[in-house]
Amino acid sequence: MIDANVTLEGCNLTRSFGDGDTRSVVVHDVSLEFCSGEMSLLLGPSGSGKTTLLGMLSGLLQPDEGQVVVLGQDLWRMSERERELFRLHHCGFIFQGANLMPALTARDHLEMVLRWGERLPWSEVNRRVTDMLGLLGLSRKGHLLPEHLSGGEKQRVAIGRALIKQPRLFFADEPTSALDWEHGKHVVELLRETAHGGATVVMVTHDPRILNYADRIYRLEDGRLLGADAPTESAVLGAP
Amino acid sequence: MRKPYSLKILWHGRNRFLPAILAVSFSAVLIAVQSGVLLGTLAVTSRPIDHASAQIWIGIRDMPSIELGHPIPEAWMFRLQAQPEVEEVEGYLYEFAYWHKPGGGSEHCCIIGARLEGSSMGAVNDLSPQMRTRLTEPGAIVVDATDLDRLGLKHGVGECAEIMGQKVRVVGLVHGFKSIWGPYVFCSMETARRLLTMYGADQYQYILAQCKSSADVPAVVERLQHRYPEMSVLSDRDFSVQTRLYWLTRTRIGVALGLTSILALIVGLVITSQTLYAATAASLREYAVLRALGLPRWRISTLVVSQSFWIGLGGVSASVPAALLLGRFAGFVGAEIQLPIWLLAATIAITMTIALVSGLLALRSLRLVEPANLLR
Numbered sequence A: 001m002i003d004a005n006v007t008l009e010g011c012n013l014t015r016s017f018g019d020g021d022t023r024s025v026v027v028h029d030v031s032l033e034f035c036s037g038e039m040s041l042l043l044g045p046s047g048s049g050k051t052t053l054l055g056m057l058s059g060l061l062q063p064d065e066g067q068v069v070v071l072g073q074d075l076w077r078m079s080e081r082e083r084e085l086f087r088l089h090h091c092g093f094i095f096q097g098a099n100l101m102p103a104l105t106a107r108d109h110l111e112m113v114l115r116w117g118e119r120l121p122w123s124e125v126n127r128r129v130t131d132m133l134g135l136l137g138l139s140r141k142g143h144l145l146p147e148h149l150s151g152g153e154k155q156r157v158a159i160g161r162a163l164i165k166q167p168r169l170f171f172a173d174e175p176t177s178a179l180d181w182e183h184g185k186h187v188v189e190l191l192r193e194t195a196h197g198g199a200t201v202v203m204v205t206h207d208p209r210i211l212n213y214a215d216r217i218y219r220l221e222d223g224r225l226l227g228a229d230a231p232t233e234s235a236v237l238g239a240p
Numbered sequence B: 001m002r003k004p005y006s007l008k009i010l011w012h013g014r015n016r017f018l019p020a021i022l023a024v025s026f027s028a029v030l031i032a033v034q035s036g037v038l039l040g041t042l043a044v045t046s047r048p049i050d051h052a053s054a055q056i057w058i059g060i061r062d063m064p065s066i067e068l069g070h071p072i073p074e075a076w077m078f079r080l081q082a083q084p085e086v087e088e089v090e091g092y093l094y095e096f097a098y099w100h101k102p103g104g105g106s107e108h109c110c111i112i113g114a115r116l117e118g119s120s121m122g123a124v125n126d127l128s129p130q131m132r133t134r135l136t137e138p139g140a141i142v143v144d145a146t147d148l149d150r151l152g153l154k155h156g157v158g159e160c161a162e163i164m165g166q167k168v169r170v171v172g173l174v175h176g177f178k179s180i181w182g183p184y185v186f187c188s189m190e191t192a193r194r195l196l197t198m199y200g201a202d203q204y205q206y207i208l209a210q211c212k213s214s215a216d217v218p219a220v221v222e223r224l225q226h227r228y229p230e231m232s233v234l235s236d237r238d239f240s241v242q243t244r245l246y247w248l249t250r251t252r253i254g255v256a257l258g259l260t261s262i263l264a265l266i267v268g269l270v271i272t273s274q275t276l277y278a279a280t281a282a283s284l285r286e287y288a289v290l291r292a293l294g295l296p297r298w299r300i301s302t303l304v305v306s307q308s309f310w311i312g313l314g315g316v317s318a319s320v321p322a323a324l325l326l327g328r329f330a331g332f333v334g335a336e337i338q339l340p341i342w343l344l345a346a347t348i349a350i351t352m353t354i355a356l357v358s359g360l361l362a363l364r365s366l367r368l369v370e371p372a373n374l375l376r
Ligand SMILES: Nc1ncnc2c1ncn2[C@@H]1O[C@H](COP(=O)(O)OP(=O)(O)OP(=O)(O)O)[C@@H](O)[C@H]1O
Pocket: A017, A018, A026, A044, A045, A046, A047, A048, A049, A050, A051, A052, A053, B375, B376
């Protein structure tokens, strides 16, 4: 853990879905914090509210109550437009699927973020995309369409797309669930390197093998936080 | 050159987009060919003006088109001759009459009587020198080859019929004068006067003039019109346009054309926008990731509208050669289709606009792009 500063903080976060009889509180009064330079995990059984919590922390899902302070700003006090710009400048995302556009090559996907998000000149875009493809181990696959990439390669393109703008915060919702461990490990290692390079990485996962890579672990059950663990103990505790 | 993302998307989904491209292309062809047929039809109404060498046409006041003139006094010729720029002046007859077919039955026809000598300003240039010589015989006429049937004739040249009780004889055939209201009958001024007995010897329907330099025409037209409000003074070009516009507005063929064109455009619009809508709706998750990453909404909108641009361009590029081919084909079967550059350009502009509008309509599917949905 290098230079750990709290960059992301959730205070008393609560979120429910539905009205009246069908209303159910999915995340209940959760407070937690994340530091730069760390890869943190959100663990818990299916339906415990991990994804919902991640959505609130990352500015995609409005909490019913509570506050998210990120890089010193109150995320849910911002206007929609400000939040969008905040995500553009600071947040990377990967979701369960890679969600790549079938018509665009791996390279196109990375370029698009720089061209559309940061309006960089082509020479700069090319350099950064080539570097990123190298980092992802996809140097020779940049020209391929998603249909010609393996599942792991697709997920790596999705990660590259989120990483290429060098975000300070990185949110991942079960990025490895569709991958075998060989590919999953590569993805996790990439994210850990990102964290250790100074970013704040928050990952939702089911996979116990990832525990060993984590710097901080939060456990959720029925929408309530069970507590934060040190990584090694939790790995031991989490082991069957 | 880098291929734009929108073009890549279109190419990758070409099977899905093909119907839209064909629909756009179909409406473009329909508009171009229909307008071309209309132009071709209207062109025949002004062809006696367009194929004559007169630069200035004088007729009765407020004549809307060439077949709606009235007898005017020969004395008006002097008014023209008094203009220093005017070089030559001559009279012209244009009148409807009854044609009695040799085998019985009658038909409207339109008699054009003009001077036939070498420098004639009224005779259409389709009349060859031999025809002009033969037309000097009394009762000699020339008709359009495609009107023979309508006139009750078999071969044309050598056959006889009657106009207003006077015998006429066909001495030659021209092409491209198949009129919409009644066959043209070209003859000499003398023959015309014999057939059209309602005209006094000192009356014409039009007086034609030529200037020493064509650059003088506008000034002469303006001066005469100003000085003699009881006359219509028109340059050949203005008279030609006025005649065609009159037929366009009076006959309502323009209305029919407009309606079918609008129908074709609506079909193109609906198919294109639905195709784009479906394609976009199928990519909502992909677009949602871009939104989650903070890429602006207008970029995604532009991506969709650009796809409609390429669909339009594809459709239009297919339609231009198709329309030109159809025009050629129509020429073979005797119909006249005119496809001037401006018509093709207008068709392209209209079709591209429709394609872009369908892209804008398809944008409503982007309202469903919601990054929070990626969390499920
Ligand atoms: N938009 C929604 N509308 C209604 N209910 C929802 C919505 N989103 C989530 N829920 C409910 O909230 C509960 C928690 O969902 P969430 O996706 O946060 O769980 P999770 O911990 O990520 O589970 P998993 O490990 O299966 O992904 C679930 O019971 C789910 O049905």
